[in-house]
Amino acid sequence: MFDYSTYLRSAKLPHIWCPGCGHGIIFKSLLRAMAKTGWNKDEIVLVSGIGCASRLPGYVDCNTLHTAHGRALAFATGVKLSQPKFHVIVVSGDGDSLAIGGNHFIHACRRNIDITLVVFNNGIYGMTGGQYSPTTPYGDKAATAPYGNVEPQFDVVELAKGCGATFVARGTSFHVPQLDDYIYKALMHKGFSVVDVVEACYTTHGRKQKTKYKNNLDMMKWQRDNAVPLSKAQTMSAEELKGKFVTGIHHETERREFVENYQALIDSLKGGKK
Amino acid sequence: MKEGKYTFVQGNIACAEGALYAGCSFFGGYPITPSTEIAEFMSEKLPLRGGKFIQMEDEIASIGSIIGAALSGAKSMTSTSGPGFSLMQELIGYACIAEVPCVIVNVMRGGPSTGLPTSPAQSDLLQAKWGTHGDHPTIALVPNSVEEMFTETVRAFNLAEYFRTPVIILGDEIIGHMREKFRLPEPGELEVIDRKLPDVDGLCRLPYRADGKHPACLPNFGASRFHVTGLNHDESGFPTMDPSIVQESNSRIIDKIYHQRELIDKVETKYCEDAEMLFLAVGSAARAAEEVVEEYRRKGIKAGLFRPVTLWPFPKKQFIPYAEKAKKIIVPEMNLGQLRTVVERFARSEKVIPVNLVNGEPLDPEFIMSTIEKCSK
Incomplete structure (x- = not known):
């Protein structure tokens, strides 16, 4: 049995998350993945923005930085570039990382800075009471979409790939062993890695959908029934994949990492005796 | 030199x-x-x-x-x-x-x-x-x-x-x-201060514990494991909504500056002691104001320049005695009266002559003098 206490600030528990929320599941997955890396806790910096997911660092016994809404990656970039020895992990919700923090998201991907971003993607602004986010399903009701959401969604995987991230995976809060694996591989990857974790918020999202979900268990079943592994998805038509989300490691490649590249620049200048 | x-x-x-x-x-x-x-x-x-x-x-x-x-x-x-x-x-x-x-x-x-x-x-x-x-x-x-x-x-x-x-x-x-x-000054010629770091033995449990009205003394990341947040927090650095702690910590981050003003304040004065026309200006506007002060002195007018090098916190302790003695306070600035709103907290507004330019041109001595003349008519 995994001993979580090594990584927890137990005095800070219980956490703030509602019953039925996926955050706790992803949290534990992240702790197991962190443990597997064998990294020294003193050299891990866990950074977050604002929102339910962003309260996570407060519960973890390492260097923790709870920043402003959307800005976690900007702070994290400063931490990593100034102290490359740190292992920098960012946890962020879909609104935090894709709406207000969208600009930092795309540029962290482009730079390929050695940071891991875990997106707690529940498709809603939970902390503020269930307003629609960039990943709220089309047609779903939300506090600011009382007639149903009329905006299209971001596909986090395609966005990250398109912007240059070198490791991109998607898991769910239902498929936990796979999620452990994706997060661990993302942490070990050299370069910018993104793990999109599809999960659900029954309290502020599920309850508003009337017939779609009776309870939070229905939202877990929704994850189970609509997740399609990458290998299977490759055999399915676009029509068959409608409304589904494809899980697995979507993208893994090597490209010059930003901080190493900058260090190489410093070294070359010293060689040039300027 | x-x-x-x-x-x-x-x-x-x-x-x-x-x-x-x-x-x-x-x-x-x-x-x-x-x-x-x-x-x-x-x-x-x-x-x-x-x-x-x-x-x-x-x-x-x-x-x-x-x-x-x-x-x-x-x-x-x-x-x-x-x-x-x-x-x-x-x-x-x-x-x-x-x-x-x-x-x-x-x-x-x-x-x-x-x-x-x-x-x-x-x-x-x-x-x-x-x-x-x-x-x-x-x-x-x-x-x-x-x-x-x-x-x-x-x-x-x-x-x-x-x-x-x-x-x-x-x-x-x-x-x-x-x-x-x-x-370029030689190394060591000017004082360079580095942040004070705590003696961290293992965990720094109270990174935001401050001595009286002093700044907190956080370790750097890597030296200890602690939490930083933009939420109101207690001495441990973790969020709190305890009214007495929030009141105290919100006050402390301001008090830490106001209680050591002597380390922050910096003012340059010229002929302020007997100044009847006191100029208050900062930055490039102060350069033009200084020319005017010199010109007025040549004409026998008792003009003086008060230039806060530290603008905030405003050096009111240094400014008020001169402002009280002055008959007119001239505030040349390249905006529409930002410093004037500060001066008017310490001096009657009838005493204040604003000189404002926002057309993108530098504020020059002639413009200051002509504005003063117009106001004095």
Whole structure:
């Protein structure tokens, strides 16, 4: 049995998350993945923005930085570039990382800075009471979409790939062993890695959908029934994949990492005796 | 004139040299006129000495990156101008409440909005004080020469490190782009202050425990494992909504500055002792005001100049005695009356003669004198 206490600030528990929320599941997955890396806790910096997911660092016994809404990656970039020895992990919700923090998201991907971003993607602004986010399903009701959401969604995987991230995976809060694996591989990857974790918020999202979900268990079943592994998805038509989300490691490649590249620049200048 | 090698440089370069002299090892910025020379210089010089420069995707990211670097132990800086300064406001407040030392240079230009990108103004004097939401401490320095762009930048880092708070330098397009004779001080010639670090034995459980009205004494990341947040927090650094703790900690981050004013205040006065016409001006406007003061003195008019080099907190203790004795207080500024609103808290408004220019032209002595004449008729 995994001993979580090594990584927890137990005095800070219980956490703030509602019953039925996926955050706790992803949290534990992240702790197991962190443990597997064998990294020294003193050299891990866990950074977050604002929102339910962003309260996570407060519960973890390492260097923790709870920043402003959307800005976690900007702070994290400063931490990593100034102290490359740190292992920098960012946890962020879909609104935090894709709406207000969208600009930092795309540029962290482009730079390929050695940071891991875990997106707690529940498709809603939970902390503020269930307003629609960039990943709220089309047609779903939300506090600011009382007639149903009329905006299209971001596909986090395609966005990250398109912007240059070198490791991109998607898991769910239902498929936990796979999620452990994706997060661990993302942490070990050299370069910018993104793990999109599809999960659900029954309290502020599920309850508003009337017939779609009776309870939070229905939202877990929704994850189970609509997740399609990458290998299977490759055999399915676009029509068959409608409304589904494809899980697995979507993208893994090597490209010059930003901080190493900058260090190489410093070294070359010293060689040039300027 | 001190011995040494003199060069002819612009204010923005002197500012960047000052940052390096103070030990700045991290710069995060975004290009904006008229501040770009600072970023360009840092991009060239920092990697030569093992420091880091990054051009971020916007000004919000820029200040975010320097706060992250500062928490990791680096002396860090960003530079910008009006529109970028507006974007930075939220995170200036973050650095205030989380007590993170950093330096923000605003080379002011005409506004509002995109305004006059290449023209001088003193448009952000009050934004520097009140721009971020919530009550917060503000230290802002206003250099008026190339040499002061250097010395005040060194002082900005010293104050940031000592008080654990962001320090703002308000340059303007004139001071930033003007070239003057400049001598780079030798190492050790100017005082350089490094942040005090706690003796951390294992965990630092109370990083925000402060001695009386003093700044908190956080370790750098890596030296201990602690939590930093922009939420109101207690001594442990973790969020709290306890009314008495919130009241105390919100007051302390301001008190820590007001209780050690002697370390922050800096004023330059000229002929103020017997001044009947007291000029209050900062930055490039003070250079024009000084010309007028000299001209008036030649004519036998008792004029004097009061120039806060530290604008915020406002040096009211030094200003009030002169303001009370003066018959007229002239406030020349390249905005529509930002300093005037401050002066009118200490002097009757009938006594105040505002001199305001916002057309992008430098404020010159003739304009000041003609405005005073018009007001005196």
